[in-house]
Amino acid sequence: MATKACDLPFRKETFRDDFTFRNSPETIKRAPFPFDKDSYMYAVNMELHKDGRAGTAFENPFDVDEHYVAEMQDRALVLNEDPLRCQSLPHMKLAGWDVLELLMTHKASSYPEWFSLTRDGNQWHWINRPMGIDQKFTFGDETTLPYEPLEYITRQAQGDFCVLDERDGNLWMDAGIVTTQADWSLDFDIGMNFFEWHAPVPLAHEKGIFTRALKYLLTIQQGNPARRLNWTMTVNPRLDTSPENYHVWGPENIQITPENVGEKLFLRIELQSFWRLPRSNAMLFPIRCYLLSMQDLSTVPKWATRMHRVLQTLPPEIASYKGLDGYRDIAIEWLSQFDNGAPTSSGSYPD
Amino acid sequence: MSSPATIDVIVTHVVNVNSLIKRFHFARLDGQPLPAFSGGAHIIVEMQDGENRRRTPYSLMSSPLDTDDYQISVRRDDQGRGGSLYMHQQVKTGMQMRIGYPTNLFSLDKRAPKHLMFAGGIGITPFLAQIKQLIATNGNFELHYSVRNQELGAYINELAQTIGNRLHTYYDDKEQRIAFDTLLSTQPAGTHVYVCGPTPMIEHVLKRTAALGWPKVHVHYEHFAKALPGEPFTVQLQASNKTVEVGENESMLEAMEAAGVDAPYLCRGGACGQCETNVIEHNGTLLHEDHWLDENERVSGKKIMPCVSRFCGTQLVLDR
Numbered sequence: 314m315a316t317k318a319c320d321l322p323f324r325k326e327t328f329r330d331d332f333t334f335r336n337s338p339e340t341i342k343r344a345p346f347p348f349d350k351d352s353y354m355y356a357v358n359m360e361l362h363k364d365g366r367a368g369t370a371f372e373n374p375f376d377v378d379e380h381y382v383a384e385m386q387d388r389a390l391v392l393n394e395d396p397l398r399c400q401s402l403p404h405m406k407l408a409g410w411d412v413l414e415l416l417m418t419h420k421a422s423s424y425p426e427w428f429s430l431t432r433d434g435n436q437w438h439w440i441n442r443p444m445g446i447d448q449k450f451t452f453g454d455e456t457t458l459p460y461e462p463l464e465y466i467t468r469q470a471q472g473d474f475c476v477l478d479e480r481d482g483n484l485w486m487d488a489g490i491v492t493t494q495a496d497w498s499l500d501f502d503i504g505m506n507f508f509e510w511h512a513p514v515p516l517a518h519e520k521g522i523f524t525r526a527l528k529y530l531l532t533i534q535q536g537n538p539a540r541r542l543n544w545t546m547t548v549n550p551r552l553d554t555s556p557e558n559y560h561v562w563g564p565e566n567i568q569i570t571p572e573n574v575g576e577k578l579f580l581r582i583e584l585q586s587f588w589r590l591p592r593s594n595a596m597l598f599p600i601r602c603y604l605l606s607m608q609d610l611s612t613v614p615k616w617a618t619r620m621h622r623v624l625q626t627l628p629p630e631i632a633s634y635k636g637l638d639g640y641r642d643i644a645i646e647w648l649s650q651f652d653n654g655a656p657t658s659s660g661s662y663p664d
Numbered sequence: 665m666s667s668p669a670t671i672d673v674i675v676t677h678v679v680n681v682n683s684l685i686k687r688f689h690f691a692r693l694d695g696q697p698l699p700a701f702s703g704g705a706h707i708i709v710e711m712q713d714g715e716n717r718r719r720t721p722y723s724l725m726s727s728p729l730d731t732d733d734y735q736i737s738v739r740r741d742d743q744g745r746g747g748s749l750y751m752h753q754q755v756k757t758g759m760q761m762r763i764g765y766p767t768n769l770f771s772l773d774k775r776a777p778k779h780l781m782f783a784g785g786i787g788i789t790p791f792l793a794q795i796k797q798l799i800a801t802n803g804n805f806e807l808h809y810s811v812r813n814q815e816l817g818a819y820i821n822e823l824a825q826t827i828g829n830r831l832h833t834y835y836d837d838k839e840q841r842i843a844f845d846t847l848l849s850t851q852p853a854g855t856h857v858y859v860c861g862p863t864p865m866i867e868h869v870l871k872r873t874a875a876l877g878w879p880k881v882h883v884h885y886e887h888f889a890k891a892l893p894g895e896p897f898t899v900q901l902q903a904s905n906k907t908v909e910v911g912e913n914e915s916m917l918e919a920m921e922a923a924g925v926d927a928p929y930l931c932r933g934g935a936c937g938q939c940e941t942n943v944i945e946h947n948g949t950l951l952h953e954d955h956w957l958d959e960n961e962r963v964s965g966k967k968i969m970p971c972v973s974r975f976c977g978t979q980l981v982l983d984r
């Protein structure tokens with residue numbers, strides 16, 4: 314029986330203007346909280362991206378949650394204003410098809426009630442029920458899709474996607490779609506290698522983090538995807554905090570007050586995963602963003618305590634790089650009400 | 665990071681290509697499609713040879729887009745540790761085996777305006793897959809293929825049919841030689857060179873491209889060292905708190921695995937660097953057989969690649 318659109322558990326909400334984005338209590342609890350201790354420092358914190366715990370954001374390789382449809386609408390708005398948010402250098406065509414196949418097959422097997430893929434040789438039939446899409450096309454033939462394959466499928470997948478070509482023992486950012494980024498620009502970074510696009514990160518170079526991370530990434534093969542978590546903070550649940558739009562979101566950074574910090578300040582978690590693509594031998598680097606307000610965090614006592622301690626002990630260079638200076642003290646003060654000084658349990662899952 | 669993921673397969677055909685080479689075809693045991701791959705990729709084939717579990721890399725030669733049928737070609741090596749003999753003598757149609765996911769350490773540069781390929785003997789196999797990929801994407805390439813004699817020139821007829829005058833063959837027994845210097849001096853700007861074959865051929869191409877000013881990043885080679893048989897020795901694994909005997913016909917990596925140590929690897933041919941292990945102390949000679957460690961690292965005596973290298977002496981302690 315066909316699912317009616319109104320039965321689907323996706324929220325109607327916005328990530329701009331009136332900011333009607335909210336997390337349900339279930340969505341808060343399944344978030345990939347990034348701190349496994351009470352302090353934070355850069356590290357090559359990679360692990361295999363498999364065996365996800367049920368009821369967490371790691372359960373499926375490409376997580377779909379209640380924000381799916383609204384996020385895709387926000388992406389369409391961004392692309393409409395700025396088509397350069399999706400780019401692909403000419404030699405990345407094959408990689409685009411690899412990405413399409415990877416996302417379609419995983420979505421269909423993880424969420425059969427929402428997505429289906431039927432393949433007869435190169436004749437493919439894709440159904441995306443939440444977005445009301447029913448598409449027959451020929452795999453490998455761009456003219457049978459409304460967009461290039463990379464753009465087509467990532468307009469239907471939460472998170473940003475960078476596609477990295479491997480050459481000369483390095484990774485090159487040669488294609489991607491980036492509309493939910495934490496202050497970096499695909500248009501600026503396209504064609505750069507791994508070290509060039511990480512150049513602005515303080516302390517990490519000194520620690521040799523990137524050399525080791527690159528070495529690890531290059532050994533990732535099909536069948537063995539890896540992941541890591543990264544984080545920053547954002548004022549308002551805005552997905553598109555791009556440098557191109559700084560004039561829109563930059564001024565919001567000084568609007569945090571002790572009264573509004575609970576609702577207006579968000580922990581922005583990036584679940585980054587790394588996939589070797591089969592035909593192109595390129596690497597797919599999805600960056601999936603989860604937003605939790607300080608208020609959301611306070612519903613999980615362990616997380617609120619830990620957030621408090623992480624912000625308190627964060628090295629100033631890292632706080633500045635992440636852009637937290639305008640509200641860090643206010644957030645620490647507000648979070649202190651949840652920190653009774655007792656030790657927290659190990660690991661990052663809620664108690 | 666733990667060992668690469670594996671796939672259970674069934675041997676669907678075994679074909680005699682010539683007096684030294686057999687071709688093996690694999691399909692997935694569960695009937696699902698195999699992963700697509702890129703030209704130049706290899707798979708690790710697991711063989712349970714009596715007591716010994718071997719894992720040997722072989723280049724995939726089938727079309728990277730064919731997900732129903734993986735093909736490899738194995739040249740019989742009567743002097744080796746027995747991996748190729750096992751494949752030739754024990755592996756039959758219908759047998760169940762286990763392989764690793766495809767891994768590519770010999771990838772085409774997709775931006776190159778032209779690909780110049782040099783193959784020697786069984787080194788032809790990765791090129792067979794790359795050529796299928798290049799034909800599908802209208803790539804510009806030229807293959808120079810050197811073989812001992814007509815009988816041992818595997819796949820020459822098939823190649824002649826599909827790529828016509830882009831194939832150039834050279835027969836040793838007719839004293840035909842690839843004119844490397846001429847070819848390397850007359851290529852359009854931006855050409856990439858690929859070589860796979862016997863060690864002297866690879867070394868020659870590396871030397872000549874360097875002398876002729878080719879940028880290093882335009883020169884690609886597939887250089888699997890073979891784990892050679894050798895004198896048995898003992899290795900102490902400090903982190904796992906184990907002492908392991910390495911037999912004459914097994915590699916140090918295989919001996920560690922047999923002892924239940926989950927040691928990292930990717931190529932098992934001394935090429936990828938994944939198995940690099942710190943030497944804590946030793947009192948003999950490290951017999952380096954890899955293509956990974958540089959000269960300084962070798963003399964330092966502080967690193968070893970257990971997939972191919974061995975040891976001569978009475979005490980070797982590794983950080984594993």
Ligand code: FES
Nearest residue numbers: 932936937939971
């Ligand atoms: S496994 Fe690749 S060098 Fe040893």
